[in-house]
Amino acid sequence: xxxxxxxxxxxxxxxxxxxxxxxxxxxxxxxxxxxxxxxxxxxxxxxxxxxxxxxxxxxxxxxxxxxxxxxxxxxxxxxxxxxxxxxxxxxxxxxxxxxxxxxxxxxxxxxxxxxxxxxxxxxxxxxxxxxxxxxxxxxxxxxxxxxxxxxxxxxxxxxxxxxxxxxxxxxxxxxxxxxxxxxxxxxxxxxxxxxxxxxxxxxxxxxxxxxxxxxxxxxxxxxxxxxxxxxxxxxxxxxxxxxxxxxxxxxxxxxxxxxxxxxxxxxxxxxxxxxxxxxxxxxxxxxxxxxxxxxxxxxxxxxxxxxxxxxxxxxxxxxxxxxxxxxxxxxxxxxxxxxxxxxxxxxxxxxxxxxxxxxxxxxxxxxxxxxxxxxxxxxxxxxxxxxxxxxxxxxxxxxxxxxxxxxxxxxxxxxxxxxxxxxxxxxxxxxxxxxxxxxxxxxxxxxxxxxxxxxxxxxxx
Numbered sequence: 001x002x003x004x005x006x007x008x009x010x011x012x013x014x015x016x017x018x019x020x021x022x023x024x025x026x027x028x029x030x031x032x033x034x035x036x037x038x039x040x041x042x043x044x045x046x047x048x049x050x051x052x053x054x055x056x057x058x059x060x061x062x063x064x065x066x067x068x069x070x071x072x073x074x075x076x077x078x079x080x081x082x083x084x085x086x087x088x089x090x091x092x093x094x095x096x097x098x099x100x101x102x103x104x105x106x107x108x109x110x111x112x113x114x115x116x117x118x119x120x121x122x123x124x125x126x127x128x129x130x131x132x133x134x135x136x137x138x139x140x141x142x143x144x145x146x147x148x149x150x151x152x153x154x155x156x157x158x159x160x161x162x163x164x165x166x167x168x169x170x171x172x173x174x175x176x177x178x179x180x181x182x183x184x185x186x187x188x189x190x191x192x193x194x195x196x197x198x199x200x201x202x203x204x205x206x207x208x209x210x211x212x213x214x215x216x217x218x219x220x221x222x223x224x225x226x227x228x229x230x231x232x233x234x235x236x237x238x239x240x241x242x243x244x245x246x247x248x249x250x251x252x253x254x255x256x257x258x259x260x261x262x263x264x265x266x267x268x269x270x271x272x273x274x275x276x277x278x279x280x281x282x283x284x285x286x287x288x289x290x291x292x293x294x295x296x297x298x299x300x301x302x303x304x305x306x307x308x309x310x311x312x313x314x315x316x317x318x319x320x321x322x323x324x325x326x327x328x329x330x331x332x333x334x335x336x337x338x339x340x341x342x343x344x345x346x347x348x349x350x351x352x353x354x355x356x357x358x359x360x361x362x363x364x365x366x367x368x369x370x371x372x373x374x375x376x377x378x379x380x381x382x383x384x385x386x387x388x389x390x391x392x393x394x395x396x397x398x399x400x401x402x403x404x405x406x407x408x409x410x411x412x413x414x415x416x417x418x419x420x421x422x423x424x425x426x427x428x429x430x431x432x433x434x435x436x437x438x439x440x441x442x443x444x445x446x447x448x449x450x451x452x453x454x455x456x457x458x459x460x461x
Contacts, residue, residue: 019059043086053433091181121180162266232288
């Protein structure tokens, strides 16, 4: 990898997540404008703990393969690196291998010979307990102190890497870096930092482009191109009909941050209090004044998920105007009768299982924060049962079945008929997972918790 000093580095971010798709023409335009590296996020915790707990991808293989085929050919043709972070959605070792298998298939199909590095980020519970005993693991608010058994109960634990393992892979000659769990920004920041760009502008640019076109006036049109130099960075959309504005760029610091002026990375904190956003023309924004404060202690955040029981779901719909006039009272009655029937039927006390009744069409999303008033026209009722085993969860849902079909209010002199969405009404969802780690580890070195493996480029006749 060339490490000669440069005046600027240009990063192409095709979209917010590998497999989400993008117009191929936007990648071609980014290459013509001089992209030095392609970076794309492959995962997220946005969709909940299942993907980490089960080590399963959110995206379909066909969608990931489509995006990778375009990006691998683009990187090979331009002679620039391709970096993918949080492979397989959650960044588990299985996720890295899953993406690597797709890359291998694409390389074979297209006759490419790119050298691939896999960076594994899964953590061993036994090794983490040693660090816990040594006082090197700390809770992040509002999480309490970590107990050793919590680590043992996790089905998968990943460490969230910063840019350093990615840089190590690039410096060792990788053309393609497939990283396990990484900060969304690290994948875009790694190459510019390696080439000597200043940390403040680099991390700020990486934050702005982490979700591709979300910082533009049309997020559906494709990604963006960020050019970082000694004094700041410039950013423009890859689609020439779309614009970046000072507002659309600055607004992205509000996205997924507790503080819109600061963002913590493993090696320090981005500070944008003094950043100035200026329109260079009608579609390009220039940003200067970003700073980065290096931390005294490099840390790695842990993410872990464990099984929190087994779920069975059923869903019915109500249009009866009498019930809907006081839907909360009906929902309370449903909950009460379910508890009574479960104890009468299978002798199960309320501390042995749990369930939620969620009224879609009536405050199911905002709850007590819902500002709208008045009776709804129709409501979907979702019953979600959680129990220590699948059979128990399904038994509770089956006991609730006739209630969700015909439960009248106390003042009704007829049985209403409600409408199940499916037959059978009970849908077994399998194990349900919960996030249980919100802690950081004091690093020995920035790379000591991660493993890098290389695949030599295949040679095709």
